Amino acid sequence: MALLNYKTSNPVFSGYIWKYNRNSVSKMTLNGVFLKSLFSIFLVSLTTWYVWDLVTKGLDVDYYTYGGMAAAVVFSIITSYKKKWSPVTTPLYALSKGLFLGGISAYAEAKFEGMPIRAVSVTLLTFIIMLLLYKAKIVVVTKQFRSVLITVIITIMSIYIISWILGIFGIYLPYIMGTSWFAIGFNIITAIVASFSLLLDFDFIDRKLYKAPKYYEWVATWGILVTLIWLYVEVLRLMKKLVIRL
Template identity: 65%
Template sequence: MSLLNYKTSNPAFSPGVWKGYSSSSNKMSLSGVIFKTLFCLILVGISTWYVWDLVHKGIDVKWYTSLGLLAAIVLSILTSYKHKWAKFTAPLYALSKGFFLGGFSAYAELQFEGLPMKAVGVTIVTFFIMLILYKLKIINVTSRFRSVIISATVTIMIIYLISWILSFFGISMKFIYGTSWFAIGFNIIAAVVASLALLLDFDFIDRKINRVPKYMEWVATWGLLVTLIWLYIEVLRLMKKFAIRF
């Protein structure tokens, strides 16, 4: 199979993002991706803490979270099409997403003390479990496996997009965001798919080490952030639903 036809559920690792970079002399390294990912996670933490602190001071952070989410979407689009800008857009994406996560997490903390930190812990543990499963080849990333995860991811994102659009018309999709067993089941599926998407990302990055230019480490970092943040959001939503129901 041509590497340029290799697929993943994460848009950050779509073929178009990586096409035509094999001739560079300064190549992407695993250590570079790890360092940049840790750096961006620190940025996420800083902006998250800032908005979190505002919430606990009684300040309305609606605009922080909304603009943070909007900025993250715009920066993701820029990163997808302007790869050499990734050294700027990836850190800015991390900061923007942190603004969203700060409000999202702080409100969860106000409802259920300690819940966000538990979700962070679950996300970290899940990340390393997926990494071990990938490295030990306990789960093989086959063509069929990729197709299933890609299809599931696209379906989930379409459902979220539709629910977001409907919210502007005052229509709430309680069968997704409520605490019914169906809503909990949907959340569990979404969290599992987000976890398995990490395997596809690991595999794709592994195939690109020493094959693409150094600046693409920032694109890889952005891609991992997309999946990790999605996983954290799903885990926190699921834990909130269980806390409310039980």
């Protein structure tokens, strides 16, 4: 299978997004992706702390939370179509997503003290474990592995979209969004899928190192952020359900 058709669970790393000019002089490097990822995570933390501080002062941050989520979607779409803008849109995505995370994390902290920090710890630990599994080749990313995981992710995202649309009309799915054991089981599966999607992202980035143009380091950073934030949200949601249930 041609490299440009290589598939991953993360739509950020789709073939369309990763089309590039092979004659580009400056190429994507691992150090470049690493440094830009650290910088972007710092930006996420910055706006997360800002909104969190507003919540501790008793202010309503719904505007920041939902506005940040909407802005993150917009910047994601722009990045996917205008890859050369990624040095600007990726940091803006990080800042926007931080607003969203600050809102949901602060509210979680208010109801369940210490939970957001534990969720962050689990997310980072999962990232390290997945990276070690990938580097040690304990889990090998094969064509069949990718196909199965992509199918599962599409199914999960479809369920979430349907649930969101129904929620607009006041219809809620307790077996998905509630605290039943079925809902908890679904959440566990989703968190596991988000974890394993990191393996596909590592594999894809590894294939593009020293081949893609330099600005693709920002595109790669964007993709990693998408997966990590998804994983954090799933872990936080799972923890809340378990505490309420138990």
